[in-house]
Structure formats: C-alpha cells, structure tokens
Amino acid sequence: MxxxxxxxxxxxxxxxxxxxxxxxxxxxxxxxxxxxxxxxxxxxxxxxxxxxxxxxxxxxxxxxxxxxxxxxxxxxxxxxxxxxxxxxxxxxxxxxxxxxxxxxxxxxxxxxxxxxxxxxxxxxxxxxxxxxxxxxxxxxxxxxxxxxxxTEEQVARLQRELEELSFKDGLTSVGNRRMFDIALAREWDAALKTRSALSLVMIDIDFFKSYNDYYGHVQGDACLKRVAEILGEGLRSGDFLGRFGGEEFVLVLPDTGADAAMRVAERCRNLIGAAQIAHERSPYRQVVTASFGVGTIVPSEDLDSTGFVNLVDAQLYNAKDNGRDCIAAIDRSRVR
CATH class of the missing domain: 3.30.450.20 (PAS domain)
Incomplete structure (x- = not known):
C-alpha cells in the first residue's frame, strides 16, 4: 500500500x-x-x-x-x-x-x-x-x-467512447443535435472574431412520411443511413454534418461564402438523385430526393446563431413550397 x-x-x-x-x-x-x-x-x-x-x-x-x-x-x-x-x-x-x-x-x-x-x-x-x-x-x-x-487507460478509453456516442446520432452515426449546437456555436464565435463568412445548409428528405408508410420503418431507417452516407461524400474537410431531427440533416460550412455554399448544396442534391434510391410514392422519378435551404452570413451582433438557423429553416420551407428537389438560399453576408 x-x-x-x-x-x-x-x-x-x-x-x-x-x-x-x-x-x-x-x-x-x-x-x-x-x-x-x-x-x-x-x-x-x-x-x-x-x-x-x-x-x-x-x-x-x-x-x-x-x-x-x-x-x-x-x-x-x-x-x-x-x-x-x-x-x-x-x-x-x-x-x-x-x-x-x-x-x-x-x-x-x-x-x-x-x-x-x-x-x-x-x-x-x-x-x-x-x-x-x-x-x-x-x-x-x-x-x-x-x-x-x-485499468485507468481502459476507463479513459471507455469514457472517450461514451463521450463520442453522446455526440453521435444513434441511427446514422453522424453528429446529433447536441453536437450540431456545439459545432455551430464554435464556428459562429470563430467567424465573429475573424469577420469571415459562415454558411448553413438544412436538408429535408422529400415525402419521407410516404416512404415510411410504404416501405416500413426498418427500410426507412436504412434510407436515412444511406442519405447520411451520401451527404458525407459531398462534404469538404472541416465541414460538419449532423442529423437535425427526423428526416432532416444539417451542414455547417465554416469560412464559406454564398457561392461555395450553393455548390456544396448542389453537389449533395445531385449525389442523392444519382443514388437512385427507390421511392414508389414520390412523384419525382420514383426515387428519393431532398430539398435544401442554404444561408450565408458574416456573424455580427445584429443576429445570433439561433436567428440564423431560423432564417435558413425558412429557406428550406421555401424549397419545399416551390416543388421540392431544389435549393432556396439567402445571403446575409453582404448586409451591413
């Protein structure tokens, strides 16, 4: 002893x-x-x-x-x-x-x-x-x-694994809502200090309720996991991908202007379409598609991150109202 x-x-x-x-x-x-x-x-x-x-x-x-x-x-x-x-x-x-x-x-x-x-x-x-x-x-x-x-190393490893799991979405293994809040707050503060552009992309799988009703929830879960994989393929180093909830995903794009954010969103939209995931209840070629809301801002004291999320969420609904399988965007980076 x-x-x-x-x-x-x-x-x-x-x-x-x-x-x-x-x-x-x-x-x-x-x-x-x-x-x-x-x-x-x-x-x-x-x-x-x-x-x-x-x-x-x-x-x-x-x-x-x-x-x-x-x-x-x-x-x-x-x-x-x-x-x-x-x-x-x-x-x-x-x-x-x-x-x-x-x-x-x-x-x-x-x-x-x-x-x-x-x-x-x-x-x-x-x-x-x-x-x-x-x-x-x-x-x-x-x-x-x-x-x-x-023993200490094993405990520390288990603690790290538990911490990682607490920030991961259990189904898709991308970041969960908690991790999104942390990532957005971090990038918002960084952009506020450097006066650089920050972009956010919100994504909603079109007609997903109909997909679940037709194929069942097990197949619906498989669809969500596949879409998460596809979105990950469209990201750049430093970008964040998380599940916002339900069939919605979100991308945080640090140091990214409006044009570059649109290119990321368009690439992701095309990748989802090219995957040809069958969706018999969709009016769009009977494959899974997604709608995108995109927003870009240079953070300031005029608007907080929650307000920015609401602006981008409104763009997502605009895309859904405009026929789905499209992108609606707002650029606040040039507003002074």
Whole structure:
C-alpha cells in the first residue's frame, strides 16, 4: 500500500547516518528485521546520497521487475536513463525541484526493462534532512502500477467512447443535435472574431412520411443511413454534418461564402438523385430526393446563431413550397 508509513519505514531502515554495512550493534537486530520486511515486499526500497547522487541501496526486487541487477544502479543517471524518453524531462525536473525544496513527493513514469519493454512505476520519495534542515539523502519505494495504469487507460478509453456516442446520432452515426449546437456555436464565435463568412445548409428528405408508410420503418431507417452516407461524400474537410431531427440533416460550412455554399448544396442534391434510391410514392422519378435551404452570413451582433438557423429553416420551407428537389438560399453576408 502506498502511504507515509512505507517511506517512514524506509527512512528508519535507510538512515543517512547509518550505512547498510555499518549498522551499529544495538540496531543490528532491528536492521535485519527491517531488511527482511523490505526485501520480502513487492515494493522496491531505495536510498540515494544527495551529495554524491549515488545509490546507497536499492532492493533486490528491482531485478525481478525490470531485469536490471541492483549492482547496475550506480547513480541517478542510471535512474534517468532507464526512463521512457517521453516521461524523462518532466519527471526528472519535478523530482529534482521537489527534493531541493525538501518536499516529499510522488512521481509516475515508465521504466525501461532489460529486454526493451516498459513498466509503469510510482516513486514515493521521502527527503531526509539533517538538524540544520539540509538535504542529506532521498529514500523511498518504487511500486509497480502497471495494472492500475492499464485499468485507468481502459476507463479513459471507455469514457472517450461514451463521450463520442453522446455526440453521435444513434441511427446514422453522424453528429446529433447536441453536437450540431456545439459545432455551430464554435464556428459562429470563430467567424465573429475573424469577420469571415459562415454558411448553413438544412436538408429535408422529400415525402419521407410516404416512404415510411410504404416501405416500413426498418427500410426507412436504412434510407436515412444511406442519405447520411451520401451527404458525407459531398462534404469538404472541416465541414460538419449532423442529423437535425427526423428526416432532416444539417451542414455547417465554416469560412464559406454564398457561392461555395450553393455548390456544396448542389453537389449533395445531385449525389442523392444519382443514388437512385427507390421511392414508389414520390412523384419525382420514383426515387428519393431532398430539398435544401442554404444561408450565408458574416456573424455580427445584429443576429445570433439561433436567428440564423431560423432564417435558413425558412429557406428550406421555401424549397419545399416551390416543388421540392431544389435549393432556396439567402445571403446575409453582404448586409451591413
């Protein structure tokens, strides 16, 4: 167990004024007991002389864990060199600073094994000082925390996966409404700062209720997933695709003017038509089509992002009122 009792025990056993080969006769029995206790635990005790920066002692358990014999641990340089390069600078700087300040501390790092692998260690360090308060030695324990780190990494991975799922639409795997709100807010703030154009495209699958009524909801779900895939094919790097709700999708196009936004919308509309998804109840060639509302703005204090979404949504309804399978657009980027 990692606690202050361990380091106190190490400090008592590895006293700075009592070398291991010269323990006074009245402490011989206690020293033997402490050695037995320390060397029978899985924790690895050690001692470093502060003035020489040499190991005065390191437990034999180190060889079983890392493969390096105790005799190979000469100085702190051996300790530093047997540390993962990505951990070395930060851990060494931290431990040196804490030790100079006379503060007990802990550090986690990956230690190199003799066969080239790495083991996660936690060093618990106790600073031994003389009567004047000067640092004389460092004593402590190394603990193998590989299993703990593995568990922490698994938990972190699961948390990341859960977070990703919380931002994904469960059916189509594109961004959900929550992610759309975050993406729009982020791009709105960025465009507001740079005075650049921001475009939004709202998409509604035409006659989707009739599609569901005719083909059933299972086939309707398959249609939504296919349309999401098609829309993804029409995007550029940096564009956002999300499901707005039901059969509606939305694109956020950062740093995109009105003409470029229309090209993206037209490309997506053509891709959906070219997919030839059968829709017997549609009056348009009996295939799935979609209506598009497009809006472009240079964000200002005159209109917030919610108002902008409402403007684009109105354009989507204009497209549906004008016969569907078309695009209606509004350009607010030139309004001052």
């Amino acid at each position: 990692i606690n202050e009792d361990n380091t106190a025990l190490a400090a008592q056993f590895l006293r700075h004024d009592a070398p291991l080969d010269a323990i006074s006769s009245d402490l011989q029995h206690d020293g033997a007991v402490y050695r037995t206790l320390l060397e029978s635990t899985r924790a690895i005790p050690w001692k470093i002389d502060w003035h020489t920066m040499e190991f005065a002692y390191i437990g034999p358990q180190i060889e079983a864990l890392l493969g390096w014999p105790p005799s190979s641990w000469k100085t702190v340089q051996d300790w530093a060199e047997r540390m993962h390069p990505d951990d070395r600078a930060q851990v060494v700087d931290f431990c040196v600073a804490q030790s100079k300040a006379g503060a007990d501390h802990e550090a986690d790092y990956r230690a190199l094994t003799s066969d080239g692998g790495y083991v996660w260690l936690r060093d618990v360090v106790h600073v031994v000082r003389d009567e004047a308060g000067e640092v004389q030695a460092l004593v402590g324990f190394m603990f193998d925390i590989s299993e703990r780190k593995k």
